[in-house]
Amino acid sequence: MNNWNPIHTNRLAEDRTVILVDYRGVGRSGGETPDSIAGMAADIITFIGALGFDTVDLFGFSIGGMVAQQIALDAPALVRRIILTGTGPAGGEGMRAFSHQVQEIVARPDSTDTERILELFFAPSDASQAAGKAWISRITARQTDREPLAKSQVAEAMLVALAEWGEIADDRYGTLNGITQPTLVVNGKDDIMVPTINSYILQQHLPDARLVIYPDSGHGAHFQFHSEFAELAAGFLAAE
Structure with missing residues (x-):
């Protein structure tokens, strides 16, 4: 929960109830994290049911x-609208394992967590890196009552879970037709x-999807263009 951009959640909370939840085993959620997207989705479906909601936006x-897609497939009546950022479909391009570039950044011994996240989530340009640093400042501003660090499990x-999600099935992308x-x-x-080509694949195969690609940005594009994205998301969810 610590990493959710407060600009996004605060903007959405102006118009609706916003609920943030950590997966089982993450943050203050007990138990162990499931090792499949289907398992994580089942937990969230159970959580929504426990709260008593008939329909939700994801x-x-x-x-x-990926979990949101699985929820929409497993409990379609529960989901009204969906926002998918920095993600891809099951069997997507380059999704079974992280690229050598990503693995090198993660394993680099002489860099800090902040340096790694800036390189992984943002473009190398000065503007993108500055936006990344601003995002880190926002999510670390609250120093009290922060969530505990995730365990190695x-x-x-x-x-x-990611490796299984990235496996290419015979009917590649066929399940996306079921997310209406x-x-x-x-x-x-x-x-x-999550290579950007996967966002295009989602838009092409989902029956009712629109796509926004931000310039000079990467995995954290919605963090970089935070205000613009917040208004886009609020407007999208406000539609009937």
Whole structure:
């Protein structure tokens, strides 16, 4: 939860109830994180049911966007509209494993967490890097009551889940036809975490999807263009 951009959540909360939830085993959520997207989706469906909601809008970033797709497939009546940022479909391009570029950045021994996240989420330009630093300042401004760091089990489970999600099935992208809810797909021009081509694939195969690609940006494009994206998301969710 610490990494949700307060500009986004605060803007959306002007018009609607916003609920942030960590997966099982993440933050203050107990138990162990499931090692499949389907398992994470099942947990969120159960969570929504426990809250007593009949329908919800979903906003998923990166792996959260994969979970949102699975929720829409497994519980279609529960979902009204979907926002997918920095994510891709099951069996997408380059999604079974991170690229050598990403793996090198993550494993680099002489860099800090901040340096790695800036390189992974933002473009190398001065403007994009400055926007990344501003985002980090926003999400670290609250120093009290922060969520505990994720355990190693979380990363291990998510890597297994991502590898399974990236497997190419015989009917590649066929399941996307089953996600009929209006969907907003957003990404940066050069996402090295979930290659941007996957955003185009989502838009092409989802029956009712629109696509926004931001310039000079990457995986964290919606963080970089925070105000513009916040208004876009609010307007999209406000539609009937």
